[in-house]
Amino acid sequence: MQRKRLFRLLDIKCKQPIVWVSGPPGSGKTVLASSYIDAGNLQCLWYQADEGDSDIATFFYYMGLAVKKASPHKRNPMPLLTPEYQMGVPAFTRRYFEELFRRLEPPFIIVLDNYQEVATQSQLHEVMREGLSYVPEGINIVIISRSSVPKELVRLRANEMLSLVKWEDLRLTPEESEGIIHIRRPVPVELMELLHEKASGWVAGLVLMIEAMDTEGLVRQYPGSFSDFSHNEVFGYFAHEVFDNTDPETQDFLLKTSLLSGMTAKMTECLTGLSRSDEILSTLYQENYFILKRPESNNTYQYHPLFREFLLAYAKTIYPPDKLFKLSQKAAALLEEAGEIEEVARLYIKSEDWQGLSRLIMKQAKLLIMHGRNQVLAQWLKSLPEDIFNSTPWLIYWLGASRLPFDPPLSLSCFEQTFKQFSAQEDQMGMFMSCFGAINAILYEQADFKLLDSWISMLEDLFRSDPYFPSPEVKARAISSMFISLLLRQPCHPDIEEWAERVLTVSRCLQDANLRILSEIDVSLYYQWTGRFAAAEEVIAPLRNLARQSQTTSLAFTTLKAFEAMNYSLKGMHESCLAAVSEGLKVAQSTGVNTMLCQILTHGASSSLGAGDLDRARQFLEKIALMNESPQRMNMSYYKYLLAWEALLHNDLINAHEHITIALDLVVKIGFPFMEAMIRYGMAQVLFGRGEHQEAAENLAMTWRIGRGMKSHMIEFMC
Incomplete structure (x- = not known):
């Protein structure tokens, strides 16, 4: 039944871009929105939220799939919130919603259903506030929730962008x-009035009472009035009455299919074994038996959440545990085939099918990380019993991989554990993957490069065994990991030149432009630090062309610009350096990919100091200071080095000495020879200015020894 009164209300409310529809379960919120869209023949994107959307990367992933379905003519997929965006979520959000709205042709409605499933503390509320701050004309956002507007979105209401349809609006009138x-069902007028009064405007309650009426047309008495009990309690009471009025075959169908969050006729037949499944499903839908067609899919059904909750609880009392477990396994297989991966994991966790969950994790882990859904993977892994988790090295590995961008020490601990277990199993590829992960964890943390020494030794042993690599990409990753470890920690290693050549050889055979840039750019760094600037440019130039010709990621582009800026800065080409810095900053700030932001700013500051432009250098340094509330040790070391340089140019030897002392202490703790050489050279300058010539000479000698050992013509020339 169309509720024209509410349609007129929605017409008024939709004059503001966002409409928040709130009311208790079963109050007709979803039916109202879907019937309004159908009546108006409006284009629609229907997104059904669930608890998984509390992780914003999951929301962006599934919203991207929904957008693709709503605008199939657009070939490029929506962006994914991969870890490099985590420090710039607001910028990513703005860009994402701008692209989303650009793909939709007005008039258009986006429905976010079941928003109450999103956790109160979820970052998604901030994402919504940012993304919906500007909604183009002709597009409306309808948010359906059992809860009131969260505090993060109150600003939208204050700015007259968000209107409300509340429970008072949704309540049935006597006429409705x-x-x-x-x-x-036809009933006498007096009974009609009684039903309306008892339901108190609640759609689900009214329908349940009608279905629960006995043969004499009398309503079974529920103790007290509806207002004295929660809607869940009332629903449970009458759902039981309605359920008892169905035949045994339909009851069995209802209980078994309640394990499916969404279902097609084929899925229900596979699960129940009933050839009449299609007929039963159609009858239930036609009789409005608390089953809905998903608005985004005409052939997929789902039970009303309250009814499904009742059926699941009842199934536990009817079926023996072993039968329920087997049904859950079968339902999980059907859901996995349908692509409902989160629902599969929830089923496995609820039924404690740890073998099934482990298999799912092993199958989906790589894809989840590629989609930026690290938090989802980590939650699944933490659900496993300790004995199963700790005895399976690949499960430990995937926990390390999922936590790498967020908790490098935990990640490193996981990779140390997996390396030992893979070594005991003589799993060479597992050992290599553990090495890559551990090295990445150390580089993410940037706190102690001395930890690289043991992993360098282990990689050397693995490479001596003439390993087999399953793909050129894995081989490139292995060689690149070895090279960057040597460059940062052991630049005096006798084979470092050979490793640099190996990186270039294997990388230039790759089809992936982004992997090429991220691998080869480290070789340019090696050439820069050793003073071979022409060789560095020979590496950078083709990468620059590659970035222009292909769809490079923001991370690859900003990394390229950071290293390009360093190359120009070291050569004294300050205008070119600032141009590269400007390009890198523009992309970092517009996309939210801030991984290389600090490095780009430091090269801008360094080049400005080198050019004697102290005002511009101060601007860069102030921007770096804003990022250094909880800085990585290496970034803080370089920042203090730049402050010392600035103070020295101002002839402020007291502050210069204070800053350079902190910088040197940090870099020695890190164990980063090249940077130590640069900072000791700065220390020598400061000490010489203070008249401490002996100490200056000692630092200069140590700088020369590092430069000599790594065959750096640049450092030797400086000394």
Whole structure:
């Protein structure tokens, strides 16, 4: 039954871009939105939220799939919130929603259903506030929730962008109750009034009472009035009455299929074994038996959340545990085939099918990380019993990989554990993967490069065994990991030149432009630090062309610009350096990919100091200071080095000495020879200015020894 009164209300409310529809479960929120869209023949993107959307990367992933379905003519997929965006979520959000709105042709409605499933503390509320701060004309956002507007979105209401349809609006009028009753069953007028009064405007309650009426047309008495009990309690009471009025075959169908969050006729037949499944499903839908067609899919059904909750609880009392477990396994297999991966994991966790969950994790882990859904993977892994988790090295590995961008020490601990277990199993590829992960964890943390020494030794042993690599990409990753470890920690290693050549050889055979840039750019760094600037440019130039010709990621582009800026800065080409810095900053700030932001700013500051432009250098340094509330040790070391340089140019030897002392202490703790050489050279300058010539000479000698050992013509020339 169309509720024209509410349609007129929605017409008014939609004059503001966002409409928040709130009311208790079963109050007709979802039906109202879907029937309004159908009546107006409006284009629609329907997104059904669940608890998984509390992880914003999951929201962006599934919203991207929904957008693709709503605008199939657009070939490029929506962006994914991969870890490099985590420090710039607001910028990513703005860009994402701008692209989303650009793909939709007005008039258009986006429905976010079941928003109450999103956790109160979820970052998604901030994402919504940022993304919906500007909604183009002709597009409306309808948010359906059992809860009131979260505090993060109150600003939208204050700015007159968000209107409300509340429970008071949704309550059935006597006329609407009469219409529903007439559709379902003829009853006397006095009974109609009683039903309306008892339901208190609640659609689900009214329907349940009609279905629960006995043969004499009398309503079974529920103790007290509806207002004295929660809607869940009332629903449970009458759902039981309605359930008992169905035949045994339908009851069995209902209980078994409640394990499916969404279902097609084929899925229900596979699960129940009933050839009449299609007929039963159609009958239940036609009789409005608390089953809905998903608005985004005409052939997929789902039970009303309250009814499904009742059926699941009842199934536990009817079926023996072993039968329920087997049904859950079968349902999980059907859901996995349908691509409902989160629902599969929830089923496995609820039924404690740890073998099934482990298999799912092993199959989906790589894809989840590629989609930026690290938090989802980590949650699944933490659900496993300790004995199963700790005895399976690949499960430990995937926990390390999922936590790498967020908790490098934990990640490193996981990779140390997996390396030992893979070594005991003589799993060479597992050992290599553990090495890559451990090295990445150390580089993410940037706190102690001395930890690289043991991993360099282990990689050397593995490479001596003439390993087999399953793909050129894995081989490139292995060689690149070895090279960057040597460059940062052991630049005096006798084979470092050979490793540099190996990186270039294997990388230039790759089809992936982004992997090429991220691998080869480290070789340019090696050439820069050793003073071979022409060789560095020979590496950078083709990468620059590659970035222009292909769809490079923001991370690859900003990394390229950071290293390009360093190359120009070291050569004294300050205008070119600032141009590269400007390009890198523009992309970092517009996309939210801030991984290389600090490095780009430091090269801008360094080049400005080198050019004697102290005002511009100060601007860069102030931007770096804003990022250094909880800085990585290496970034802080370089920042203090730049402050010392600035103070020295101002002839402020007291502050210069204070800053350079902190910088040197940090870099020695890190164990980063090249940077130590640069900072000791700065220390020598400061000490010489203070008249401490002996100490200056000692630092200069140590700088020369590092430069000599790594065959750096640049450092030797400086000394």
